[in-house]
Amino acid sequence: MLAFTKRELYICGALLLFLLVAPFVFVNFKLQLAFMLILIILAMTWNIQGGEMGYNSFGNIMFFGVGMYLCASMQIGLYFPLAEWTESGGEKTFVHEPDQYFKGLALGLAFAAMIPPIIAGLIGYGILGLRGHYFAICTLGIGIASGELAGGIELIGAGQGMTAPPFPKGLGDLETRGEFLYFLCLILLVATFTFIRWLYTTRFRLVLNAIRDNEDKAEAMGIETMRYKITGWMISAFFCGLAGGLVGTMVGYIEPVEVAFDGREMGVFMVLMTILGGKGTLWGPIIGASAFHIFKESFWTLFLGWQYVALGVLIIVIVIYFPEGLMGYLREKKPEWFGEVIDEKDRKAQISLD
Amino acid sequence: MKNLYRSILTFISVLALVFSFGTANAKVEGDTIVLGAAVSLTGKYSTNGEHTKNGYNLAVDRINSMGGVKVGGKSYKFKIIYYDDESNSKRAAQLAERLIKQDGVKYMLGPYSSGLTKAIAPVTEENKIPMVEANGASRSLFTKGYKYLFAVLSPANQYLEVAIDLAVEKNGGKPVRIAQAFEQDAFSQDVRLGVLDAAKRTGSKIIIDDKLPKELNDMAATLAKVKAVKPDVLVVSGHSKGALTAIRQISEMKVDVPMLAMTHCDASKLAKQHGAKSEFALCASQWHKTLTYKDKFFGDGIKYDKDFTKAYGYAPPYQAAESSAALLVFKDAFERANSFDTKKVRDALAKTKMQTFYGNIKFGSGGQNTAKPMVLFQVMCKSGKCENVVVAPTKWAAAELIHPIPPWSKR
Numbered sequence: 001m002l003a004f005t006k007r008e009l010y011i012c013g014a015l016l017l018f019l020l021v022a023p024f025v026f027v028n029f030k031l032q033l034a035f036m037l038i039l040i041i042l043a044m045t046w047n048i049q050g051g052e053m054g055y056n057s058f059g060n061i062m063f064f065g066v067g068m069y070l071c072a073s074m075q076i077g078l079y080f081p082l083a084e085w086t087e088s089g090g091e092k093t094f095v096h097e098p099d100q101y102f103k104g105l106a107l108g109l110a111f112a113a114m115i116p117p118i119i120a121g122l123i124g125y126g127i128l129g130l131r132g133h134y135f136a137i138c139t140l141g142i143g144i145a146s147g148e149l150a151g152g153i154e155l156i157g158a159g160q161g162m163t164a165p166p167f168p169k170g171l172g173d174l175e176t177r178g179e180f181l182y183f184l185c186l187i188l189l190v191a192t193f194t195f196i197r198w199l200y201t202t203r204f205r206l207v208l209n210a211i212r213d214n215e216d217k218a219e220a221m222g223i224e225t226m227r228y229k230i231t232g233w234m235i236s237a238f239f240c241g242l243a244g245g246l247v248g249t250m251v252g253y254i255e256p257v258e259v260a261f262d263g264r265e266m267g268v269f270m271v272l273m274t275i276l277g278g279k280g281t282l283w284g285p286i287i288g289a290s291a292f293h294i295f296k297e298s299f300w301t302l303f304l305g306w307q308y309v310a311l312g313v314l315i316i317v318i319v320i321y322f323p324e325g326l327m328g329y330l331r332e333k334k335p336e337w338f339g340e341v342i343d344e345k346d347r348k349a350q351i352s353l354d
Numbered sequence: 355m356k357n358l359y360r361s362i363l364t365f366i367s368v369l370a371l372v373f374s375f376g377t378a379n380a381k382v383e384g385d386t387i388v389l390g391a392a393v394s395l396t397g398k399y400s401t402n403g404e405h406t407k408n409g410y411n412l413a414v415d416r417i418n419s420m421g422g423v424k425v426g427g428k429s430y431k432f433k434i435i436y437y438d439d440e441s442n443s444k445r446a447a448q449l450a451e452r453l454i455k456q457d458g459v460k461y462m463l464g465p466y467s468s469g470l471t472k473a474i475a476p477v478t479e480e481n482k483i484p485m486v487e488a489n490g491a492s493r494s495l496f497t498k499g500y501k502y503l504f505a506v507l508s509p510a511n512q513y514l515e516v517a518i519d520l521a522v523e524k525n526g527g528k529p530v531r532i533a534q535a536f537e538q539d540a541f542s543q544d545v546r547l548g549v550l551d552a553a554k555r556t557g558s559k560i561i562i563d564d565k566l567p568k569e570l571n572d573m574a575a576t577l578a579k580v581k582a583v584k585p586d587v588l589v590v591s592g593h594s595k596g597a598l599t600a601i602r603q604i605s606e607m608k609v610d611v612p613m614l615a616m617t618h619c620d621a622s623k624l625a626k627q628h629g630a631k632s633e634f635a636l637c638a639s640q641w642h643k644t645l646t647y648k649d650k651f652f653g654d655g656i657k658y659d660k661d662f663t664k665a666y667g668y669a670p671p672y673q674a675a676e677s678s679a680a681l682l683v684f685k686d687a688f689e690r691a692n693s694f695d696t697k698k699v700r701d702a703l704a705k706t707k708m709q710t711f712y713g714n715i716k717f718g719s720g721g722q723n724t725a726k727p728m729v730l731f732q733v734m735c736k737s738g739k740c741e742n743v744v745v746a747p748t749k750w751a752a753a754e755l756i757h758p759i760p761p762w763s764k765r
Binding site: 011030031032035050093115148151152158159160161164166167173177246251252253255256257258259262266301304307308 | 395396436437438440441442443444445447448451452455457469473474477479480481492494497498499537538539540542543544565567568715
């Protein structure tokens with residue numbers, strides 16, 4: 001099933017082509033597009049828990065934040081004393097040379113990828129035994145707690161926040177930084193997509209679905225559900241951590257509660273986007289995240305000061321009219337797009353019963 | 355199959371359409387100079403964001419109605435594009451990017467709070483866009499070597515240093531015992547550094563050093579400790595919410611301290627909201643209407659206070675005054691540069707030396723205003739009507755500091 005069908009090939013090809021040329025066509029929208037890619041990654045990884053496994057996690061933001069802090073700290077710490085960099089009111093200004101910047105970033109991203117899954121494994125072992133609302137509330141607490149904890153660690157700037165190393169000056173023109181970061185995000189998105197698409201063709205997905213549908217039954221059938229749950233969370237943590245590392249570099253300023261462990265926004269958005277697109281599908285999170293981001297960037301500023309009311313309306317509309325998400329809606333209206341054949345005669349026959 | 359292909363094409367073209375919106379704006383359109391600002395209209399800084407916006411707007415109206423900005427013999431008017439940063443640094447950075455890249459803004463005004471300014475500064479710096487900010491006081495903003503950042507206000511570490519000096523003076527020159535509680539954010543942590551410096555200088559001892567969470571609305575734990583150890587000074591800083599929470603709980607728990615030093619008393623309209631409960635609170639302020647600075651647009655502080663109150667229905671806190679001053683600085687720089695070139699405007703800004711109703715303005719090498727001292731005022735009540743009265747420095751003092759604060763049993 002790993003091979004693409006012809007139709008999928010067309011879609012993926014067209015999208016990839018669009019994403020490859022987009023930064024050069026929409027020059028001024030590069031970083032906004034890069035953010036969209038990040039949101040897609042977050043939604044896709046959240047879908048592993050929320051959609052496939054039926055565990056509504058509000059804690060994935062923790063991996064995002066940890067990745068962000070790790071990436072920046074490593075990038076700085078590799079060449080300069082981190083404590084002096086982040087010291088509030090620190091008088092020193094350190095400058096990364098281009099090769100220091102890129103080597104540091106590579107190392108930082110490596111850490112941002114490796115550490116969050118380890119944390120996910122350790123915490124997951126403790127809390128993935130919880131189910132339903134208990135799990136949701138517990139992860140919500142973890143998300144909030146990690147922000148407060150980070151706000152107390154002086155080494156990473158505590159409540160002051162820390163600045164990520166600026167892109168080396170004199171390297172290319174004004175657009176270079178944007179292009180560099182955009183393509184890093186694109187690479188991560190392609191990697192995430194490819195991996196998750198492959199994952200969804202394996203038995204692993206079936207097990208996750210079994211856990212969602214009836215965990216006790218799955219266990220009774222001899223599936224060691226805990227192992228699968230933890231593995232799933234670790235996969236999410238891996239990609240979330242990387243996404244966090246990239247966002248930290250893009251934003252340039254890392255603050256514990258608003259940028260890194262931003263459960264109130266990013267943490268909720270990833271759930272919202274997945275539900276908007278249709279959870280438990282491969283394409284749902286992608287469609288949801290794109291639609292959400294475009295809606296947000298296009299119309300947000302029109303409702304100066306009222307945007308969250310508008311968002312509330314959007315959520316209500318989604319819940320009422322698209323309870324299964326956009327994908328679910330499409331599937332119901334156009335089942336033939338999903339390769340589902342409906343026997344018209346049979347359907348009519350059923351209707352004429354009464 | 356064909357349907358699907360077509361719908362994807364539609365999707366992509368819709369995307370393209372949406373993204374091509376509003377790109378072609380320029381920094382100077384006709385006779386208008388467009389400035390960009392992301393301010394907090396929602397979220398935890400919404401009150402102060404509103405003050406900032408009103409301050410900007412009042413100055414824009416005033417400058418435009420008094421002949422505008424004269425560049426190259428032609429008169430231009432100011433216009434500001436506002437976005438709501440939702441009191442969120444990530445959002446603020448994105449919006450700065452958007453203002454510069456998509457709206458074509460070439461000159462920026464600052465947001466409210468040090469944290470948000472810290473998030474925006476790397477973006478303006480990267481794009482070489484001059485930003486005059488009026489509400490980011492954190493010292494760490496001025497040590498990063500930013501070349502395009504200019505702040506009309508005094509750095510945060512100076513906020514409460516004077517209060518500690520004053521406490522020591524009242525203690526007969528002997529060191530004092532300080533209890534302090536600061537919110538976990540860029541600004542308050544810098545105020546804390548200033549207090550630490552002052553404590554070190556005077557040999558004073560810090561006996562309580564608490565951190566308060568963001569969005570704070572409870573500090574009872576700190577106050578319970580204060581009640582137990584009886585320090586000479588209690589220092590609290592946590593923006594408007596912090597000031598309101600502190601007064602509410604101090605009066606509820608009847609905490610007696612000889613001196614209570616805070617920030618943001620006027621922004622939170624403390625004297626009005628809590629009345630006599632807030633009496634004797636000592637507050638750091640960037641500006642007070644009774645100071646004797648003058649300019650030709652707003653006259654002096656008293657007149658600014660009157661005009662602002664007429665326009666917006668409340669007395670201007672210093673956050674509004676400094677925001678208005680930012681536009682006066684921009685106007686002055688444009689006229690001296692006599693050009694719209696960002697580099698030239700930036701150089702003119704760096705050479706700013708002027709007096710506004712808000713105070714003298716001259717930028718140090720890091721972009722901070724080095725020409726204006728902080729003032730301290732104390733909330734004083736007369737027959738139920740409470741007011742902020744300047745008590746330090748002595749040059750502007752309108753009344754003697756009341757010290758120590760009488761205990762609750764006698765109030």
